[in-house]
Amino acid sequence: MKKLVRIAAACALALSAQTAWATPSSVFWTPATTYIQPFLVPHITYDTYFNDKAAYPMDLGLTMGILPFEKFQAEVGLDLFFPYWGLNYFFVQPAGALALNAKAGFVEGAYGDWFPGITAGIYGVGINQGTQFDVLHAEIGKTFFFGAITAGGYYGAGGTNALWSDASGVVLTRGGFIGSYVSPDVVLDLKGLYKINFFADIQTGNNAFSAAGGGIGIYFTPAIDILTGPVFFLNKYAQPGQSTMMWSVQLDVDIDFGAAPKAPAQPAKS
Numbered sequence: 001m002k003k004l005v006r007i008a009a010a011c012a013l014a015l016s017a018q019t020a021w022a023t024p025s026s027v028f029w030t031p032a033t034t035y036i037q038p039f040l041v042p043h044i045t046y047d048t049y050f051n052d053k054a055a056y057p058m059d060l061g062l063t064m065g066i067l068p069f070e071k072f073q074a075e076v077g078l079d080l081f082f083p084y085w086g087l088n089y090f091f092v093q094p095a096g097a098l099a100l101n102a103k104a105g106f107v108e109g110a111y112g113d114w115f116p117g118i119t120a121g122i123y124g125v126g127i128n129q130g131t132q133f134d135v136l137h138a139e140i141g142k143t144f145f146f147g148a149i150t151a152g153g154y155y156g157a158g159g160t161n162a163l164w165s166d167a168s169g170v171v172l173t174r175g176g177f178i179g180s181y182v183s184p185d186v187v188l189d190l191k192g193l194y195k196i197n198f199f200a201d202i203q204t205g206n207n208a209f210s211a212a213g214g215g216i217g218i219y220f221t222p223a224i225d226i227l228t229g230p231v232f233f234l235n236k237y238a239q240p241g242q243s244t245m246m247w248s249v250q251l252d253v254d255i256d257f258g259a260a261p262k263a264p265a266q267p268a269k270s
Contacts, residue, residue, distance in 0.1 A: 034117025134158025176205030
């Protein structure tokens with residue numbers, strides 16, 4: 001299944017301070033996909049979430065595959081969130097705005113057409129105590145004629161209870177279900193518009209990660225796309241401005257450093 005986007009920067013309110021987590025290959029809001037970034041192909045992302053009264057920090061992310069194997073693959077990535085606790089904090093402690101992620105697993109079809117994709121990983125590996133969510137996740141997925149279905153679960157292994165509390169101080173759940181659906185591609189193959197598809201995903205639980213999202217993916221080329229749509233939060237008290245919904249716009253670019261295709265030979269002039 002073609003990678004759509006990653007989970008973007010997010011907030012868990014504690015004394016009005018924003019915290020953020022890093023994002024592996026993902027669908028729209030969740031890591032409920034068995035897609036893994038190809039070997040030595042960098043993926044750059046710029047994600048935003050906003051409404052008329054609140055917004056998440058901007059997420060500048062980089063992910064790259066690190067294993068050359070066909071059946072078993074792995075990726076690592078990092079995300080920079082800005083602004084993060086204001087300009088002064090960012091310049092004094094830049095590591096506070098940085099978080100890491102990793103993911104590995106078997107690709108779909110590795111041992112036959114029946115074989116599903118099976119992956120597991122971790123995201124939200126913060127550099128300081130304010131970003132150490134250390135969210136473990138695992139998922140299994142299969143592509144059918146009507147689209148791709150993925151299901152799995154997650155658990156937040158890191159951080160103090162303060163990171164897993166809402167604005168009122170209530171300690172929230174650390175885990176739950178993740179799932180997604182991605183439609184078949186509608187290939188248009190037009191100049192400037194290669195294809196579109198549609199998607200939806202959900203992350204259950206009672207915390208700042210729990211939400212459902214969906215929208216449309218617009219691919220200008222096979223390697224450049226924008227995904228956009230709403231995200232509906234399952235606990236508004238764990239969101240900035242007690243938001244029940246934010247709109248997301250996510251730009252993704254794959255950069256393949258392989259050899260460029262050769263230009264066709266020109267006919268000899270008489």
